[in-house]
Amino acid sequence: MTRTIESDLTTPRTFGHHVAGRSLTGPPLQRFAPATGVLVAEYADGSADDVDAAVRAAYATFGSTRWQRTSAMARAELLDNLAALVAEHQKKLAWLDAQEVGKPYRFALGDLQQGVAHVKQAAAIARTLRGESFTGISPGYSVIADRRPVGVAGLILPWNFPALIALQKLPYALAAGCAVVIKPSEFTSSSALELARLVDAAGFPPGLVNVVTGTGPVVGSALVEHPLVRYVSFTGSTATGRSVLKAAADSVTRVGVELGGKTANVVLADADLEAAAEGVVFGAFANQGESCVASSRLLVDRRVAKEVVAAVIKRVGQLKVGLPDDPHSDLGALIHPHHVEKVVRLVDAGIAAGGELLHGGGAPGEEHLAAGAFYQPTVVGAVDAESPLFQEEVFGPVLSVTTFDDADEAIALANNTPYGLAHSLWTRDVERAFSLSNRLEAGTVWVNTCSDGSPAIPFGGIKGSGFGREAGPEGFNEFTEYRTVQFRTERRQN
Ligand code: NAD
Numbered sequence: 001m002t003r004t005i006e007s008d009l010t011t012p013r014t015f016g017h018h019v020a021g022r023s024l025t026g027p028p029l030q031r032f033a034p035a036t037g038v039l040v041a042e043y044a045d046g047s048a049d050d051v052d053a054a055v056r057a058a059y060a061t062f063g064s065t066r067w068q069r070t071s072a073m074a075r076a077e078l079l080d081n082l083a084a085l086v087a088e089h090q091k092k093l094a095w096l097d098a099q100e101v102g103k104p105y106r107f108a109l110g111d112l113q114q115g116v117a118h119v120k121q122a123a124a125i126a127r128t129l130r131g132e133s134f135t136g137i138s139p140g141y142s143v144i145a146d147r148r149p150v151g152v153a154g155l156i157l158p159w160n161f162p163a164l165i166a167l168q169k170l171p172y173a174l175a176a177g178c179a180v181v182i183k184p185s186e187f188t189s190s191s192a193l194e195l196a197r198l199v200d201a202a203g204f205p206p207g208l209v210n211v212v213t214g215t216g217p218v219v220g221s222a223l224v225e226h227p228l229v230r231y232v233s234f235t236g237s238t239a240t241g242r243s244v245l246k247a248a249a250d251s252v253t254r255v256g257v258e259l260g261g262k263t264a265n266v267v268l269a270d271a272d273l274e275a276a277a278e279g280v281v282f283g284a285f286a287n288q289g290e291s292c293v294a295s296s297r298l299l300v301d302r303r304v305a306k307e308v309v310a311a312v313i314k315r316v317g318q319l320k321v322g323l324p325d326d327p328h329s330d331l332g333a334l335i336h337p338h339h340v341e342k343v344v345r346l347v348d349a350g351i352a353a354g355g356e357l358l359h360g361g362g363a364p365g366e367e368h369l370a371a372g373a374f375y376q377p378t379v380v381g382a383v384d385a386e387s388p389l390f391q392e393e394v395f396g397p398v399l400s401v402t403t404f405d406d407a408d409e410a411i412a413l414a415n416n417t418p419y420g421l422a423h424s425l426w427t428r429d430v431e432r433a434f435s436l437s438n439r440l441e442a443g444t445v446w447v448n449t450c451s452d453g454s455p456a457i458p459f460g461g462i463k464g465s466g467f468g469r470e471a472g473p474e475g476f477n478e479f480t481e482y483r484t485v486q487f488r489t490e491r492r493q494n
Contacts, residue, residue, distance in 0.1 A: 021206025140490025256468025350389025
């Protein structure tokens with residue numbers, strides 16, 4: 001096997017929390033690489049006191065004269081510096097994510113490139129910030145309205161795209177003028193800790209961006225409950241999102257929740273079937289299916305089902321499961337062995353409900369993968385719409401196939417889950433594409449594509465997939481509150 005990645009990383013690496021520009025130690029929390037079982041990192045296992053120290057550092061820095069006098073234009077300059085630094089260190093950051101997530105390095109590198117684009121997008125928003133004015137209400141009365149930073153924002157991250165999701169939130173928070181405490185996943189904390197160092201190196205004041213590592217119920221909860229945190233941007237599962245929402249209710253903290261998904265790919269009979277098969281396979285198996293927008297359900301017109309499924313299985317058969325540093329790997333390991341058990345349970349449930357195993361199932365046979373949490377790309381046909389495999393987020397490399405007889409049935413099937421993050425529609429008929437896309441319940445509807453996007457385009461869900469938007473101007477707005485200043489220059493006329 002060819003290894004092309006040169007890594008200067010000595011493992012296992014050790015990190016403390018990143019608070020006020022310094023490393024704060026704590027009891028060790030070990031991370032074993034899911035692809036090899038080898039110890040790769042020790043982070044500090046944080047406490048509520050660590051969170052308090054980080055939030056207070058953020059609050060003090062936010063309120064400092066230096067930061068309060070830093071204009072949006074100056075914040076844009078600092079974000080330019082950050083974009084350059086992340087680009088300079090992208091290989092190292094990608095390698096940290098590849099090791100800790102288990103994903104192929106080449107895809108982790110792609111995540112970092114997208115992350116740099118978010119930093120640039122946030123800089124552009126800061127640079128062109130404008131407010132509004134109300135000048136026609138009455139004589140001698142003028143109002144300016146603009147967006148002010150919320151203050152201290154808590155960013156809670158999942159493990160599937162550690163650096164990318166950090167960069168989908170952090171630069172917009174900084175562009176808005178917020179201070180930040182990041183709580184990365186306990187499985188994948190290294191890249192967030194490295195990013196915090198780069199933020200300081202870019203010229204932002206130490207203490208503006210802090211990272212506290214540790215478990216969700218301890219560190220995450222303390223962050224949501226902290227009275228000085230004014231906004232929490234949470235990305236994670238719907239179950240955890242519910243706990244965050246409940247905790248935020250007590251402290252009256254505004255939250256944005258980016259939660260799970262169950263993307264359907266609806267393939268109509270008139271679609272470009274090869275393009276659809278290619279899109280479905282990419283959408284379902286990219287990042288080992290550990291993606292909130294993973295195309296985990298293929299809904300296909302019965303008349304073309306045989307042809308589409310054959311094209312899908314041919315492509316799935318060409319996917320290579322391998323180690324993160326193998327440049328030919330298409331899929332890596334899953335996040336941990338317990339997660340593999342969950343995937344197995346859902347595949348078994350789909351088969352028990354009448355589904356038919358069409359491809360894969362189980363671990364790959366290769367000896368060099370035996371120590372890792374691997375699962376083959378798997379396709380299950382004839383999946384019943386009420387089965388757990390159809391309804392629940394698998395978050396693994398599994399595609400379920402269900403057929404429909406007409407477009408109404410297809411839309412009903414697509415919408416028949418608690419989630420509403422993204423769906424894809426494949427058809428050559430523009431009129432149908434317009435009318436049917438309006439009936440799909442999701443924050444994003446792709447037509448003749450899937451898993452697409454750009455830092456300029458707001459992203460987020462509806463229904464059980466949460467609310468709030470990330471990226472673009474809407475992502476920026478999440479970190480702000482609308483404020484009016486009202487000037488009366490003549491006595492009020494009664
Ligand atoms: P998770 O919900 O288990 O954990 C997410 C984060 O929340 C982690 O940092 C965790 O430590 C923390 N946490 C756990 N309990 C907490 C609590 N009580 N209070 C506060 N924080 C707590 O999710 P995960 O397994 O890390 O990530 C996978 C999930 O994330 C999937 O459901 C996936 O769909 C979702 N996700 C959604 C998007 C999106 O944009 N909608 C993007 C990526 C991932």
